[in-house]
Every structure is written in structure tokens, then in C-alpha cells.
Amino acid sequence: MDQLLAGLRAAGEPTRLRLLTLCARAELTVTELTQILRQSQPRVSRHLKLLVEAGLLSRFREGQWAFYRIANGSDGPQLNRAIVDLVPENDPMYLRDLERLEEIKEARAEAAAAYFRENAPRWDEIRSMYVPEAEVEACVRDLIADGEVADLLDIGTGTGRILEVMASQIRSGVGIDLSHEMLAVARVNLGKPGLEHCQVRHGDMYELPFGDASQDAVIFHQVLHYAEEPEAAITEAARVLRPDGSLIVIDFAPHKQRVLIEEHAHHRLGLADEELAAWCENADLKSSLAQELKGDPLTVNIWLASRESSNLTSSNSERASTVAAN
Numbered sequence: 363m364d365q366l367l368a369g370l371r372a373a374g375e376p377t378r379l380r381l382l383t384l385c386a387r388a389e390l391t392v393t394e395l396t397q398i399l400r401q402s403q404p405r406v407s408r409h410l411k412l413l414v415e416a417g418l419l420s421r422f423r424e425g426q427w428a429f430y431r432i433a434n435g436s437d438g439p440q441l442n443r444a445i446v447d448l449v450p451e452n453d454p455m456y457l458r459d460l461e462r463l464e465e466i467k468e469a470r471a472e473a474a475a476a477y478f479r480e481n482a483p484r485w486d487e488i489r490s491m492y493v494p495e496a497e498v499e500a501c502v503r504d505l506i507a508d509g510e511v512a513d514l515l516d517i518g519t520g521t522g523r524i525l526e527v528m529a530s531q532i533r534s535g536v537g538i539d540l541s542h543e544m545l546a547v548a549r550v551n552l553g554k555p556g557l558e559h560c561q562v563r564h565g566d567m568y569e570l571p572f573g574d575a576s577q578d579a580v581i582f583h584q585v586l587h588y589a590e591e592p593e594a595a596i597t598e599a600a601r602v603l604r605p606d607g608s609l610i611v612i613d614f615a616p617h618k619q620r621v622l623i624e625e626h627a628h629h630r631l632g633l634a635d636e637e638l639a640a641w642c643e644n645a646d647l648k649s650s651l652a653q654e655l656k657g658d659p660l661t662v663n664i665w666l667a668s669r670e671s672s673n674l675t676s677s678n679s680e681r682a683s684t685v686a687a688n
């Protein structure tokens with residue numbers, strides 16, 4: 363009761379209700395919220411602090427910025443979302459706030475597009491060496507049945523593409539990446555309608571900002587070839603997997619394209635099946651090669667790993683062999 367009253371008191375003020383409504387739609391910084399509300403930064407910060415203290419918003423740091431978003435409680439109805447749902451959609455103040463939020467999103471999208479314009483030619487060069495990405499993505503989607511994965515972690519999320527691809531099949535998705543530029547791009551991509559349950563965070567694959575056994579599935583999509591210590595990254599991923607969780611690794615098979623090391627910062631020339639199996643085994647996981655997508659000159663492999671004792675092991679390996687057969 364006390365918590366409910368504290369939450370209602372915190373939301374029961376015009377500026378705070380607007381802040382709550384905005385942060386339910388996007389992760390926003392104080393500066394961005396100040397631009398939307400047209401109120402002073404100290405005032406906005408004071409209201410945000412109260413909303414965080416009441417458990418209605420959560421705050422997280424990313425580089426020099428602090429972002430605010432609607433807090434996710436445990437299972438069950440949530441006061442903050444219930445309040446946001448009650449805000450009349452035709453309220454003029456609400457509509458004006460949404461208009462300004464769109465302006466903020468457009469500015470972010472323009473910054474992300476500028477970063478992409480600079481880097482896209484380099485990525486296109488690599489893409490031209492293997493099968494179309496849509497083919498890879500379809501295989502990844504096939505590996506996870508609808509409803510099987512509640513919480514998905516995408517390590518080295520880049521543009522957030524894997525979260526977008528998997529969004530309709532999961533309850534919640536989080537992508538982590540070391541690069542703030544990539545996170546900015548991912549945040550724009552995940553700002554589209556229908557992707558509210560997918561978010562990104564700054565984080566390092568060697569020290570994941572998640573508790574033990576907190577994820578149903580963990581994906582490394584084209585990330586481990588950058589890793590100096592892939593085994594350590596897999597061990598860390600295994601730590602956050604639930605006992606019946608699945609690890610999915612998508613990467614190049616061993617190849618001879620030294621240009622990828624010399625000009626694209628790759629750390630290794632693909633991953634061999636045996637080395638991946640050994641890393642997984644040391645992390646108490648059993649891996650199998652689910653799919654081999656042969657391209658010229660690069661072949662993309664998809665591995666699936668889970669604990670040997672896991673219930674999902676049998677259903678996943680059945681699915682893996684079906685995908686492989688197809």
C-alpha cells in the first residue's frame with residue numbers, strides 16, 4: 363500500500379506525469395527532456411529524481427549521458443504503465459510533447475545516418491563476401507520457437523538488427539555493445555513501433571551487466587571474430603544463461619581473407635568448429651553446428667549450445683538438425 367501511494371503521489375503532478383509518459387515511449391536524457399518540456403534543467407532533474415525514487419522510472423548511465431526510461435518491475439501489473447495507459451491520447455499537451463519527441467528522434471536518426479554514411483562502404487565490402495544477411499537471419503529465427511525465449515541478450519548488438527529480427531518471438535530483448543556510436547544507431551532502429559520491449563545498454567562482453575542465470579538465450583552475431591579472448595566471452599555468456607537456456611553463435615568459418623584483419627579490425631580468421639566446441643565445453647555447454655551457409659569466399663556458420671542437462675537441449679538439437687537438413 364505504501365509503495366502504491368508513493369507511486370501515485372509521484373505521478374500526481376503535471377510535469378512528472380508528462381515525464382513518465384515520455385519515458386514510456388523512449389529512453390531520454392535530461393537535456394532531451396528539457397527540450398521537450400521547455401522547462402529548466404534543474405527543475406526537470408528534480409522531478410526525474412522523484413520519479414526514480416518512487417520506482418516509476420529507472421536511470422542508467424551511458425558514457426557522459428544519463429538516460430531515463432520507464433522502470434520494468436517484476437511480473438504482474440505495473441503502476442507506471444497503468445498510469446501511462448490512462449493519459450488521454452487527444453490531450454493537447456500530450457500531443458505537443460509527442461511532436462517534440464518526434465523531433466528529438468529525427469535529430470538522433472540524422473546523427474546515426476551520418477555515422478552510417480561514413481562507415482557503410484566498409485561494411486558493404488564485407489557483406490559482399492557471404493550469403494545475403496536475410497538468409498542468415500531467417501535461420502536464426504528458425505532456431506528459436508515462438509514463446510520459448512522470454513529474455514534474449516544480444517551481445518555486440520551493433521545496429522540492434524538481431525533484436526529487430528527476433529522481436530516478435532521474445533518477451534524482452536537487451537543488446538549490449540562497447541561502442542557508443544553503435545548504441546546510438548541501435549537506439550534509433552529500436553525506436554520503431556512494436557519494439558518497445560527491446561533495449562540497448564552500454565556493456566562489455568567480458569563483464570556482462572546482468573546477474574547469473576538471468577537470460578533464456580544469448581546471441582553473438584558476427585562478434586566473436588573481434589574477440590581477443592573468445593573463450594572468456596563464452597564463459598561470461600554461459601554465466602548469465604538460465605539452466606535450460608541456449609547460446610547461439612553466428613560467425614565465419616575459418617577463412618583466408620587477411621584483409622579482414624588488416625583493414626577491418628577482425629582478430630581472427632573465422633572460428634573452427636572444434637575450437638568453438640572446446641570453449642563451450644569449458645563453459646559447461648555442449649555445442650552443435652546448426653547451419654553452414656556457404657558463400658564465396660566466406661561461409662557463415664551458426665552454432666547452438668546449451669547445458670547437457672537442459673530440457674531444451676534435445677528440442678534445440680532436433681531443431682538444429684532440421685535447420686541443417688533444410
Ligand SMILES: C[S@@+](CC[C@H](N)C(=O)[O-])C[C@H]1O[C@@H](n2cnc3c(N)ncnc32)[C@H](O)[C@@H]1O
Nearest residue numbers: 518519520523539540541544565566567583584
Ligand atoms: C560486426 S559488429 C556486429 C553487430 C551485430 N551483432 C550485427 O551482426 O549486426 C560487432 C559489434 O561488436 C561490438 N563489440 C566489439 N567488442 C565488444 C565488447 N568487448 N563488448 C561488447 N561489444 C563489443 C562492436 O562495437 C560492434 O558493434
